Amino acid sequence: AAAAGKEEQPGTPAEKEPLNAQISQHILKLAEAERDTRMGFMRIVIDDIIRLCDLDETQRERLELAAKGAAERSMKEWHEQAERYFRQRLESAADPDAAKEMLEGMGGINFSGNRSEEQGESLDLWKDSLKDALTKEQAERYETVLEQRKADRIDAFARMSLSTIDDHLRLTPEQKSKMGEIVRAAAADHLAEVQ
Numbered sequence: 001a002a003a004a005g006k007e008e009q010p011g012t013p014a015e016k017e018p019l020n021a022q023i024s025q026h027i028l029k030l031a032e033a034e035r036d037t038r039m040g041f042m043r044i045v046i047d048d049i050i051r052l053c054d055l056d057e058t059q060r061e062r063l064e065l066a067a068k069g070a071a072e073r074s075m076k077e078w079h080e081q082a083e084r085y086f087r088q089r090l091e092s093a094a095d096p097d098a099a100k101e102m103l104e105g106m107g108g109i110n111f112s113g114n115r116s117e118e119q120g121e122s123l124d125l126w127k128d129s130l131k132d133a134l135t136k137e138q139a140e141r142y143e144t145v146l147e148q149r150k151a152d153r154i155d156a157f158a159r160m161s162l163s164t165i166d167d168h169l170r171l172t173p174e175q176k177s178k179m180g181e182i183v184r185a186a187a188a189d190h191l192a193e194v195q
Helices: 002-006 013-053 057-073 075-090 096-105 116-122 124-133 136-169 173-194
Strands: none
Touching: 013 057, 013 075, 013 096, 013 116, 013 136, 057 075, 057 116, 057 124, 075 096, 116 124, 124 136, 136 173
């Protein structure tokens, strides 16, 4: 009876250890793929900067190091969401084999949205690194290109939206002109959210 009283009850910390290890291992595997995706995007950004700003080797190396840091730092929210998601879903799984099967079935979940790989580029760490690595002229040139790209995206989205509206409502030329101004302003304000 004394031995029976010392047995672990289901759901005790000792029983949950294998499940915790499985969840951690699964998150680690998914995080590696997510990190690679984010770093792949940052390599595209670096190649773009090298091409537009004619960087030397030292500048390139500094940006590559900063890109790794930005990609890693952008993973913080991803890790928190993944941890919360898997732990909530598997809290009731008492059987480690069932938990493993459930984990494998949850492999393709996106925790940070469709454009999550771009998060590193928006971090202050990356922006500060650009300021430090680029000359004033290089930074101005790159900023001009980024602003033009943004304006081009806004213009393209506004034209596409106006075309769709016109296709459905058959606007008069005057209506189309007025609607074009409204659509362009909305695109400028909300393009990032729409993307």
